[in-house]
Amino acid sequence: MTHIxxxxxxxxxxxxxxxxxxxxxxxxxxxxxxxxARQQLERTSPDLLLLDWMLPDASGLQWxxxxxxxxxxxxxxxxMLTARGQVSDRVAGLDGGADDxxxxxxxxxxxxxxxxxxxxxxxxxxxxERFESGGIVLEIDTHRVTVDGDEIRLGPTEFRLLxxxxxxxxxxxxxxxxxxxVWGQQVFIxxxxxxxxxxxxxxxxxxxxxxxxxxxxxxxxxxxSIRDH
Ligand code: CA
Numbered sequence: 001m002t003h004i005x006x007x008x009x010x011x012x013x014x015x016x017x018x019x020x021x022x023x024x025x026x027x028x029x030x031x032x033x034x035x036x037a038r039q040q041l042e043r044t045s046p047d048l049l050l051l052d053w054m055l056p057d058a059s060g061l062q063w064x065x066x067x068x069x070x071x072x073x074x075x076x077x078x079x080m081l082t083a084r085g086q087v088s089d090r091v092a093g094l095d096g097g098a099d100d101x102x103x104x105x106x107x108x109x110x111x112x113x114x115x116x117x118x119x120x121x122x123x124x125x126x127x128x129e130r131f132e133s134g135g136i137v138l139e140i141d142t143h144r145v146t147v148d149g150d151e152i153r154l155g156p157t158e159f160r161l162l163x164x165x166x167x168x169x170x171x172x173x174x175x176x177x178x179x180x181x182v183w184g185q186q187v188f189i190x191x192x193x194x195x196x197x198x199x200x201x202x203x204x205x206x207x208x209x210x211x212x213x214x215x216x217x218x219x220x221x222x223x224x225s226i227r228d229h
Pocket of ligand 1: 008009053054
Protein backbone atom coordinates (compact mmCIF):
# COMPACT_ATOMS: atom_id res chain seq x y z
CA MET A 1 0.00 0.00 0.00
CA THR A 2 1.34 3.41 -0.97
CA HIS A 3 0.84 6.10 1.68
CA ILE A 4 0.49 9.73 0.64
CA UNK A 5 0.60 12.58 3.13
CA UNK A 6 -1.49 15.56 1.98
CA UNK A 7 -0.58 18.86 3.63
CA UNK A 8 -3.19 21.44 2.62
CA UNK A 9 -5.09 24.00 4.69
CA UNK A 10 -8.07 24.42 2.35
CA UNK A 11 -10.44 21.87 3.82
CA UNK A 12 -12.51 21.27 0.67
CA UNK A 13 -9.46 20.74 -1.48
CA UNK A 14 -7.83 18.50 1.12
CA UNK A 15 -10.94 16.31 1.42
CA UNK A 16 -11.33 16.13 -2.33
CA UNK A 17 -7.68 15.14 -2.81
CA UNK A 18 -7.88 12.56 -0.06
CA UNK A 19 -11.08 11.05 -1.41
CA UNK A 20 -9.93 10.84 -5.01
CA UNK A 21 -6.52 9.41 -4.11
CA UNK A 22 -8.14 6.81 -1.86
CA UNK A 23 -10.38 5.89 -4.79
CA UNK A 24 -7.29 5.53 -6.94
CA UNK A 25 -5.99 2.95 -4.46
CA UNK A 26 -3.68 5.02 -2.28
CA UNK A 27 -3.78 5.28 1.47
CA UNK A 28 -3.89 8.94 2.46
CA UNK A 29 -3.00 10.90 5.60
CA UNK A 30 -3.87 14.55 5.94
CA UNK A 31 -2.61 17.63 7.72
CA UNK A 32 -3.85 21.22 7.63
CA UNK A 33 -0.80 22.85 9.16
CA UNK A 34 2.95 22.30 9.24
CA UNK A 35 2.80 21.29 12.89
CA UNK A 36 0.22 18.60 12.07
CA ALA A 37 2.35 17.54 9.14
CA ARG A 38 5.37 17.15 11.43
CA GLN A 39 3.38 14.90 13.74
CA GLN A 40 2.07 12.80 10.84
CA LEU A 41 5.55 12.42 9.45
CA GLU A 42 6.88 11.24 12.81
CA ARG A 43 4.10 8.71 13.32
CA THR A 44 3.91 7.34 9.81
CA SER A 45 6.35 7.02 7.00
CA PRO A 46 4.58 8.21 3.87
CA ASP A 47 5.85 7.23 0.42
CA LEU A 48 5.04 10.61 -1.05
CA LEU A 49 4.24 14.10 0.19
CA LEU A 50 1.77 16.52 -1.40
CA LEU A 51 2.67 19.88 0.07
CA ASP A 52 0.86 23.18 -0.15
CA TRP A 53 3.11 26.23 -0.22
CA MET A 54 1.07 28.69 1.85
CA LEU A 55 0.02 27.21 5.17
CA PRO A 56 -1.32 29.04 8.23
CA ASP A 57 1.58 28.37 10.57
CA ALA A 58 4.57 28.31 8.23
CA SER A 59 5.66 28.14 4.63
CA GLY A 60 5.57 24.68 3.07
CA LEU A 61 8.69 25.52 1.12
CA GLN A 62 10.67 26.45 4.21
CA TRP A 63 9.59 23.27 5.95
CA UNK A 64 10.62 21.28 2.90
CA UNK A 65 14.10 22.83 3.02
CA UNK A 66 14.39 21.70 6.65
CA UNK A 67 13.16 18.22 5.77
CA UNK A 68 15.73 17.78 3.06
CA UNK A 69 18.52 18.35 5.57
CA UNK A 70 17.51 15.13 7.33
CA UNK A 71 18.95 12.07 5.66
CA UNK A 72 15.72 10.19 6.30
CA UNK A 73 13.70 12.55 4.10
CA UNK A 74 16.30 13.26 1.47
CA UNK A 75 14.65 10.99 -1.09
CA UNK A 76 11.00 11.35 -0.07
CA UNK A 77 9.14 12.36 -3.26
CA UNK A 78 7.52 15.76 -2.75
CA UNK A 79 5.03 17.45 -5.07
CA MET A 80 4.35 21.09 -4.21
CA LEU A 81 0.80 22.40 -4.63
CA THR A 82 0.39 26.11 -4.92
CA ALA A 83 -1.64 28.97 -6.25
CA ARG A 84 1.53 30.73 -7.24
CA GLY A 85 2.39 30.20 -10.84
CA GLN A 86 5.18 32.57 -11.66
CA VAL A 87 8.32 31.17 -13.13
CA SER A 88 10.49 32.44 -10.27
CA ASP A 89 8.22 30.65 -7.77
CA ARG A 90 8.50 27.41 -9.67
CA VAL A 91 12.26 27.69 -9.60
CA ALA A 92 12.19 28.44 -5.87
CA GLY A 93 10.00 25.37 -5.30
CA LEU A 94 12.27 23.06 -7.21
CA ASP A 95 15.39 24.60 -5.69
CA GLY A 96 13.85 24.12 -2.27
CA GLY A 97 13.79 20.40 -2.81
CA ALA A 98 10.42 19.72 -4.45
CA ASP A 99 10.47 16.95 -7.05
CA ASP A 100 7.54 18.41 -8.93
CA UNK A 101 5.24 21.39 -8.84
CA UNK A 102 1.53 21.77 -9.59
CA UNK A 103 -0.21 25.12 -9.90
CA UNK A 104 -3.78 25.35 -8.64
CA UNK A 105 -6.25 24.73 -10.07
CA UNK A 106 -4.94 21.45 -11.48
CA UNK A 107 -6.78 18.41 -12.77
CA UNK A 108 -6.91 15.27 -10.67
CA UNK A 109 -5.80 13.28 -13.68
CA UNK A 110 -2.69 15.36 -13.96
CA UNK A 111 -1.98 15.07 -10.26
CA UNK A 112 -2.33 11.30 -10.42
CA UNK A 113 -0.03 11.12 -13.43
CA UNK A 114 2.59 13.17 -11.58
CA UNK A 115 2.24 10.96 -8.50
CA UNK A 116 2.71 7.80 -10.58
CA UNK A 117 5.73 9.33 -12.25
CA UNK A 118 7.33 10.22 -8.90
CA UNK A 119 6.68 6.77 -7.48
CA UNK A 120 8.11 5.12 -10.60
CA UNK A 121 11.21 7.27 -10.38
CA UNK A 122 11.58 6.42 -6.72
CA UNK A 123 11.37 2.70 -7.42
CA UNK A 124 13.69 2.99 -10.39
CA UNK A 125 16.29 4.79 -8.29
CA UNK A 126 16.57 1.85 -5.96
CA UNK A 127 17.62 -0.57 -8.67
CA UNK A 128 21.30 -0.43 -9.48
CA GLU A 129 22.21 0.36 -13.07
CA ARG A 130 24.79 -2.34 -13.38
CA PHE A 131 26.18 -5.40 -11.69
CA GLU A 132 29.84 -6.32 -11.75
CA SER A 133 31.33 -9.52 -10.46
CA GLY A 134 33.96 -12.05 -11.48
CA GLY A 135 34.88 -10.12 -14.63
CA ILE A 136 31.25 -9.97 -15.78
CA VAL A 137 29.57 -6.60 -16.18
CA LEU A 138 25.80 -6.52 -16.71
CA GLU A 139 24.20 -3.18 -17.60
CA ILE A 140 20.47 -3.00 -16.92
CA ASP A 141 19.55 -0.11 -19.22
CA THR A 142 21.41 -1.16 -22.32
CA HIS A 143 21.05 -4.92 -21.74
CA ARG A 144 24.76 -5.28 -22.43
CA VAL A 145 26.85 -7.98 -20.87
CA THR A 146 30.60 -8.02 -21.11
CA VAL A 147 33.05 -10.61 -19.90
CA ASP A 148 36.56 -9.30 -19.28
CA GLY A 149 35.62 -6.37 -21.52
CA ASP A 150 34.23 -8.36 -24.45
CA GLU A 151 30.53 -8.19 -25.16
CA ILE A 152 28.62 -11.47 -25.16
CA ARG A 153 25.17 -12.17 -26.54
CA LEU A 154 22.53 -13.53 -24.22
CA GLY A 155 18.90 -14.35 -24.91
CA PRO A 156 16.36 -12.28 -22.92
CA THR A 157 15.71 -15.08 -20.44
CA GLU A 158 19.42 -15.75 -19.89
CA PHE A 159 19.89 -12.01 -19.36
CA ARG A 160 17.17 -11.88 -16.67
CA LEU A 161 18.54 -15.02 -15.09
CA LEU A 162 22.05 -13.62 -14.92
CA UNK A 163 20.70 -10.29 -13.62
CA UNK A 164 18.84 -12.08 -10.85
CA UNK A 165 21.90 -14.12 -9.91
CA UNK A 166 24.25 -11.14 -9.93
CA UNK A 167 21.81 -9.15 -7.81
CA UNK A 168 21.96 -11.90 -5.17
CA UNK A 169 25.48 -13.29 -5.20
CA UNK A 170 26.13 -16.58 -3.36
CA UNK A 171 22.45 -17.10 -2.65
CA UNK A 172 21.03 -20.47 -3.59
CA UNK A 173 17.76 -20.42 -5.51
CA UNK A 174 15.50 -23.39 -6.08
CA UNK A 175 14.06 -23.91 -9.53
CA UNK A 176 10.67 -22.66 -8.41
CA UNK A 177 12.20 -19.52 -6.86
CA UNK A 178 13.97 -18.84 -10.13
CA UNK A 179 10.73 -19.37 -12.05
CA UNK A 180 8.99 -16.80 -9.84
CA UNK A 181 11.80 -14.29 -10.04
CA VAL A 182 12.70 -14.58 -13.71
CA TRP A 183 9.54 -15.76 -15.45
CA GLY A 184 6.95 -14.29 -13.07
CA GLN A 185 4.60 -15.97 -10.66
CA GLN A 186 1.60 -16.01 -12.95
CA VAL A 187 3.33 -18.05 -15.63
CA PHE A 188 3.07 -21.81 -15.56
CA ILE A 189 6.28 -23.35 -16.80
CA UNK A 190 7.85 -26.68 -15.95
CA UNK A 191 10.82 -26.53 -13.64
CA UNK A 192 12.92 -28.34 -16.25
CA UNK A 193 12.77 -25.12 -18.30
CA UNK A 194 15.04 -23.51 -15.69
CA UNK A 195 17.68 -26.17 -16.37
CA UNK A 196 17.50 -25.48 -20.10
CA UNK A 197 18.19 -21.78 -19.59
CA UNK A 198 20.90 -22.40 -17.02
CA UNK A 199 22.62 -24.58 -19.64
CA UNK A 200 22.32 -21.82 -22.24
CA UNK A 201 23.69 -19.26 -19.81
CA UNK A 202 26.67 -21.47 -18.97
CA UNK A 203 27.29 -22.12 -22.65
CA UNK A 204 27.42 -18.37 -23.33
CA UNK A 205 29.95 -17.96 -20.52
CA UNK A 206 32.00 -21.01 -21.42
CA UNK A 207 34.35 -19.48 -24.03
CA UNK A 208 35.65 -17.10 -21.32
CA UNK A 209 35.77 -19.89 -18.76
CA UNK A 210 33.12 -18.18 -16.63
CA UNK A 211 30.58 -20.98 -16.79
CA UNK A 212 31.71 -22.17 -13.36
CA UNK A 213 30.25 -19.03 -11.79
CA UNK A 214 26.77 -20.46 -12.32
CA UNK A 215 26.91 -23.32 -9.87
CA UNK A 216 24.66 -26.28 -9.21
CA UNK A 217 23.95 -26.86 -5.55
CA UNK A 218 22.99 -30.49 -5.29
CA UNK A 219 19.46 -31.02 -4.03
CA UNK A 220 18.88 -27.28 -3.63
CA UNK A 221 19.16 -25.42 -6.91
CA UNK A 222 21.55 -22.89 -8.38
CA UNK A 223 23.67 -19.99 -7.30
CA UNK A 224 26.00 -17.42 -8.77
CA SER A 225 29.29 -17.23 -6.94
CA ILE A 226 32.83 -16.19 -7.70
CA ARG A 227 34.03 -18.61 -5.03
CA ASP A 228 34.62 -22.38 -5.26
CA HIS A 229 34.53 -22.94 -8.94
CA1 CA B 1 -2.81 27.18 1.38
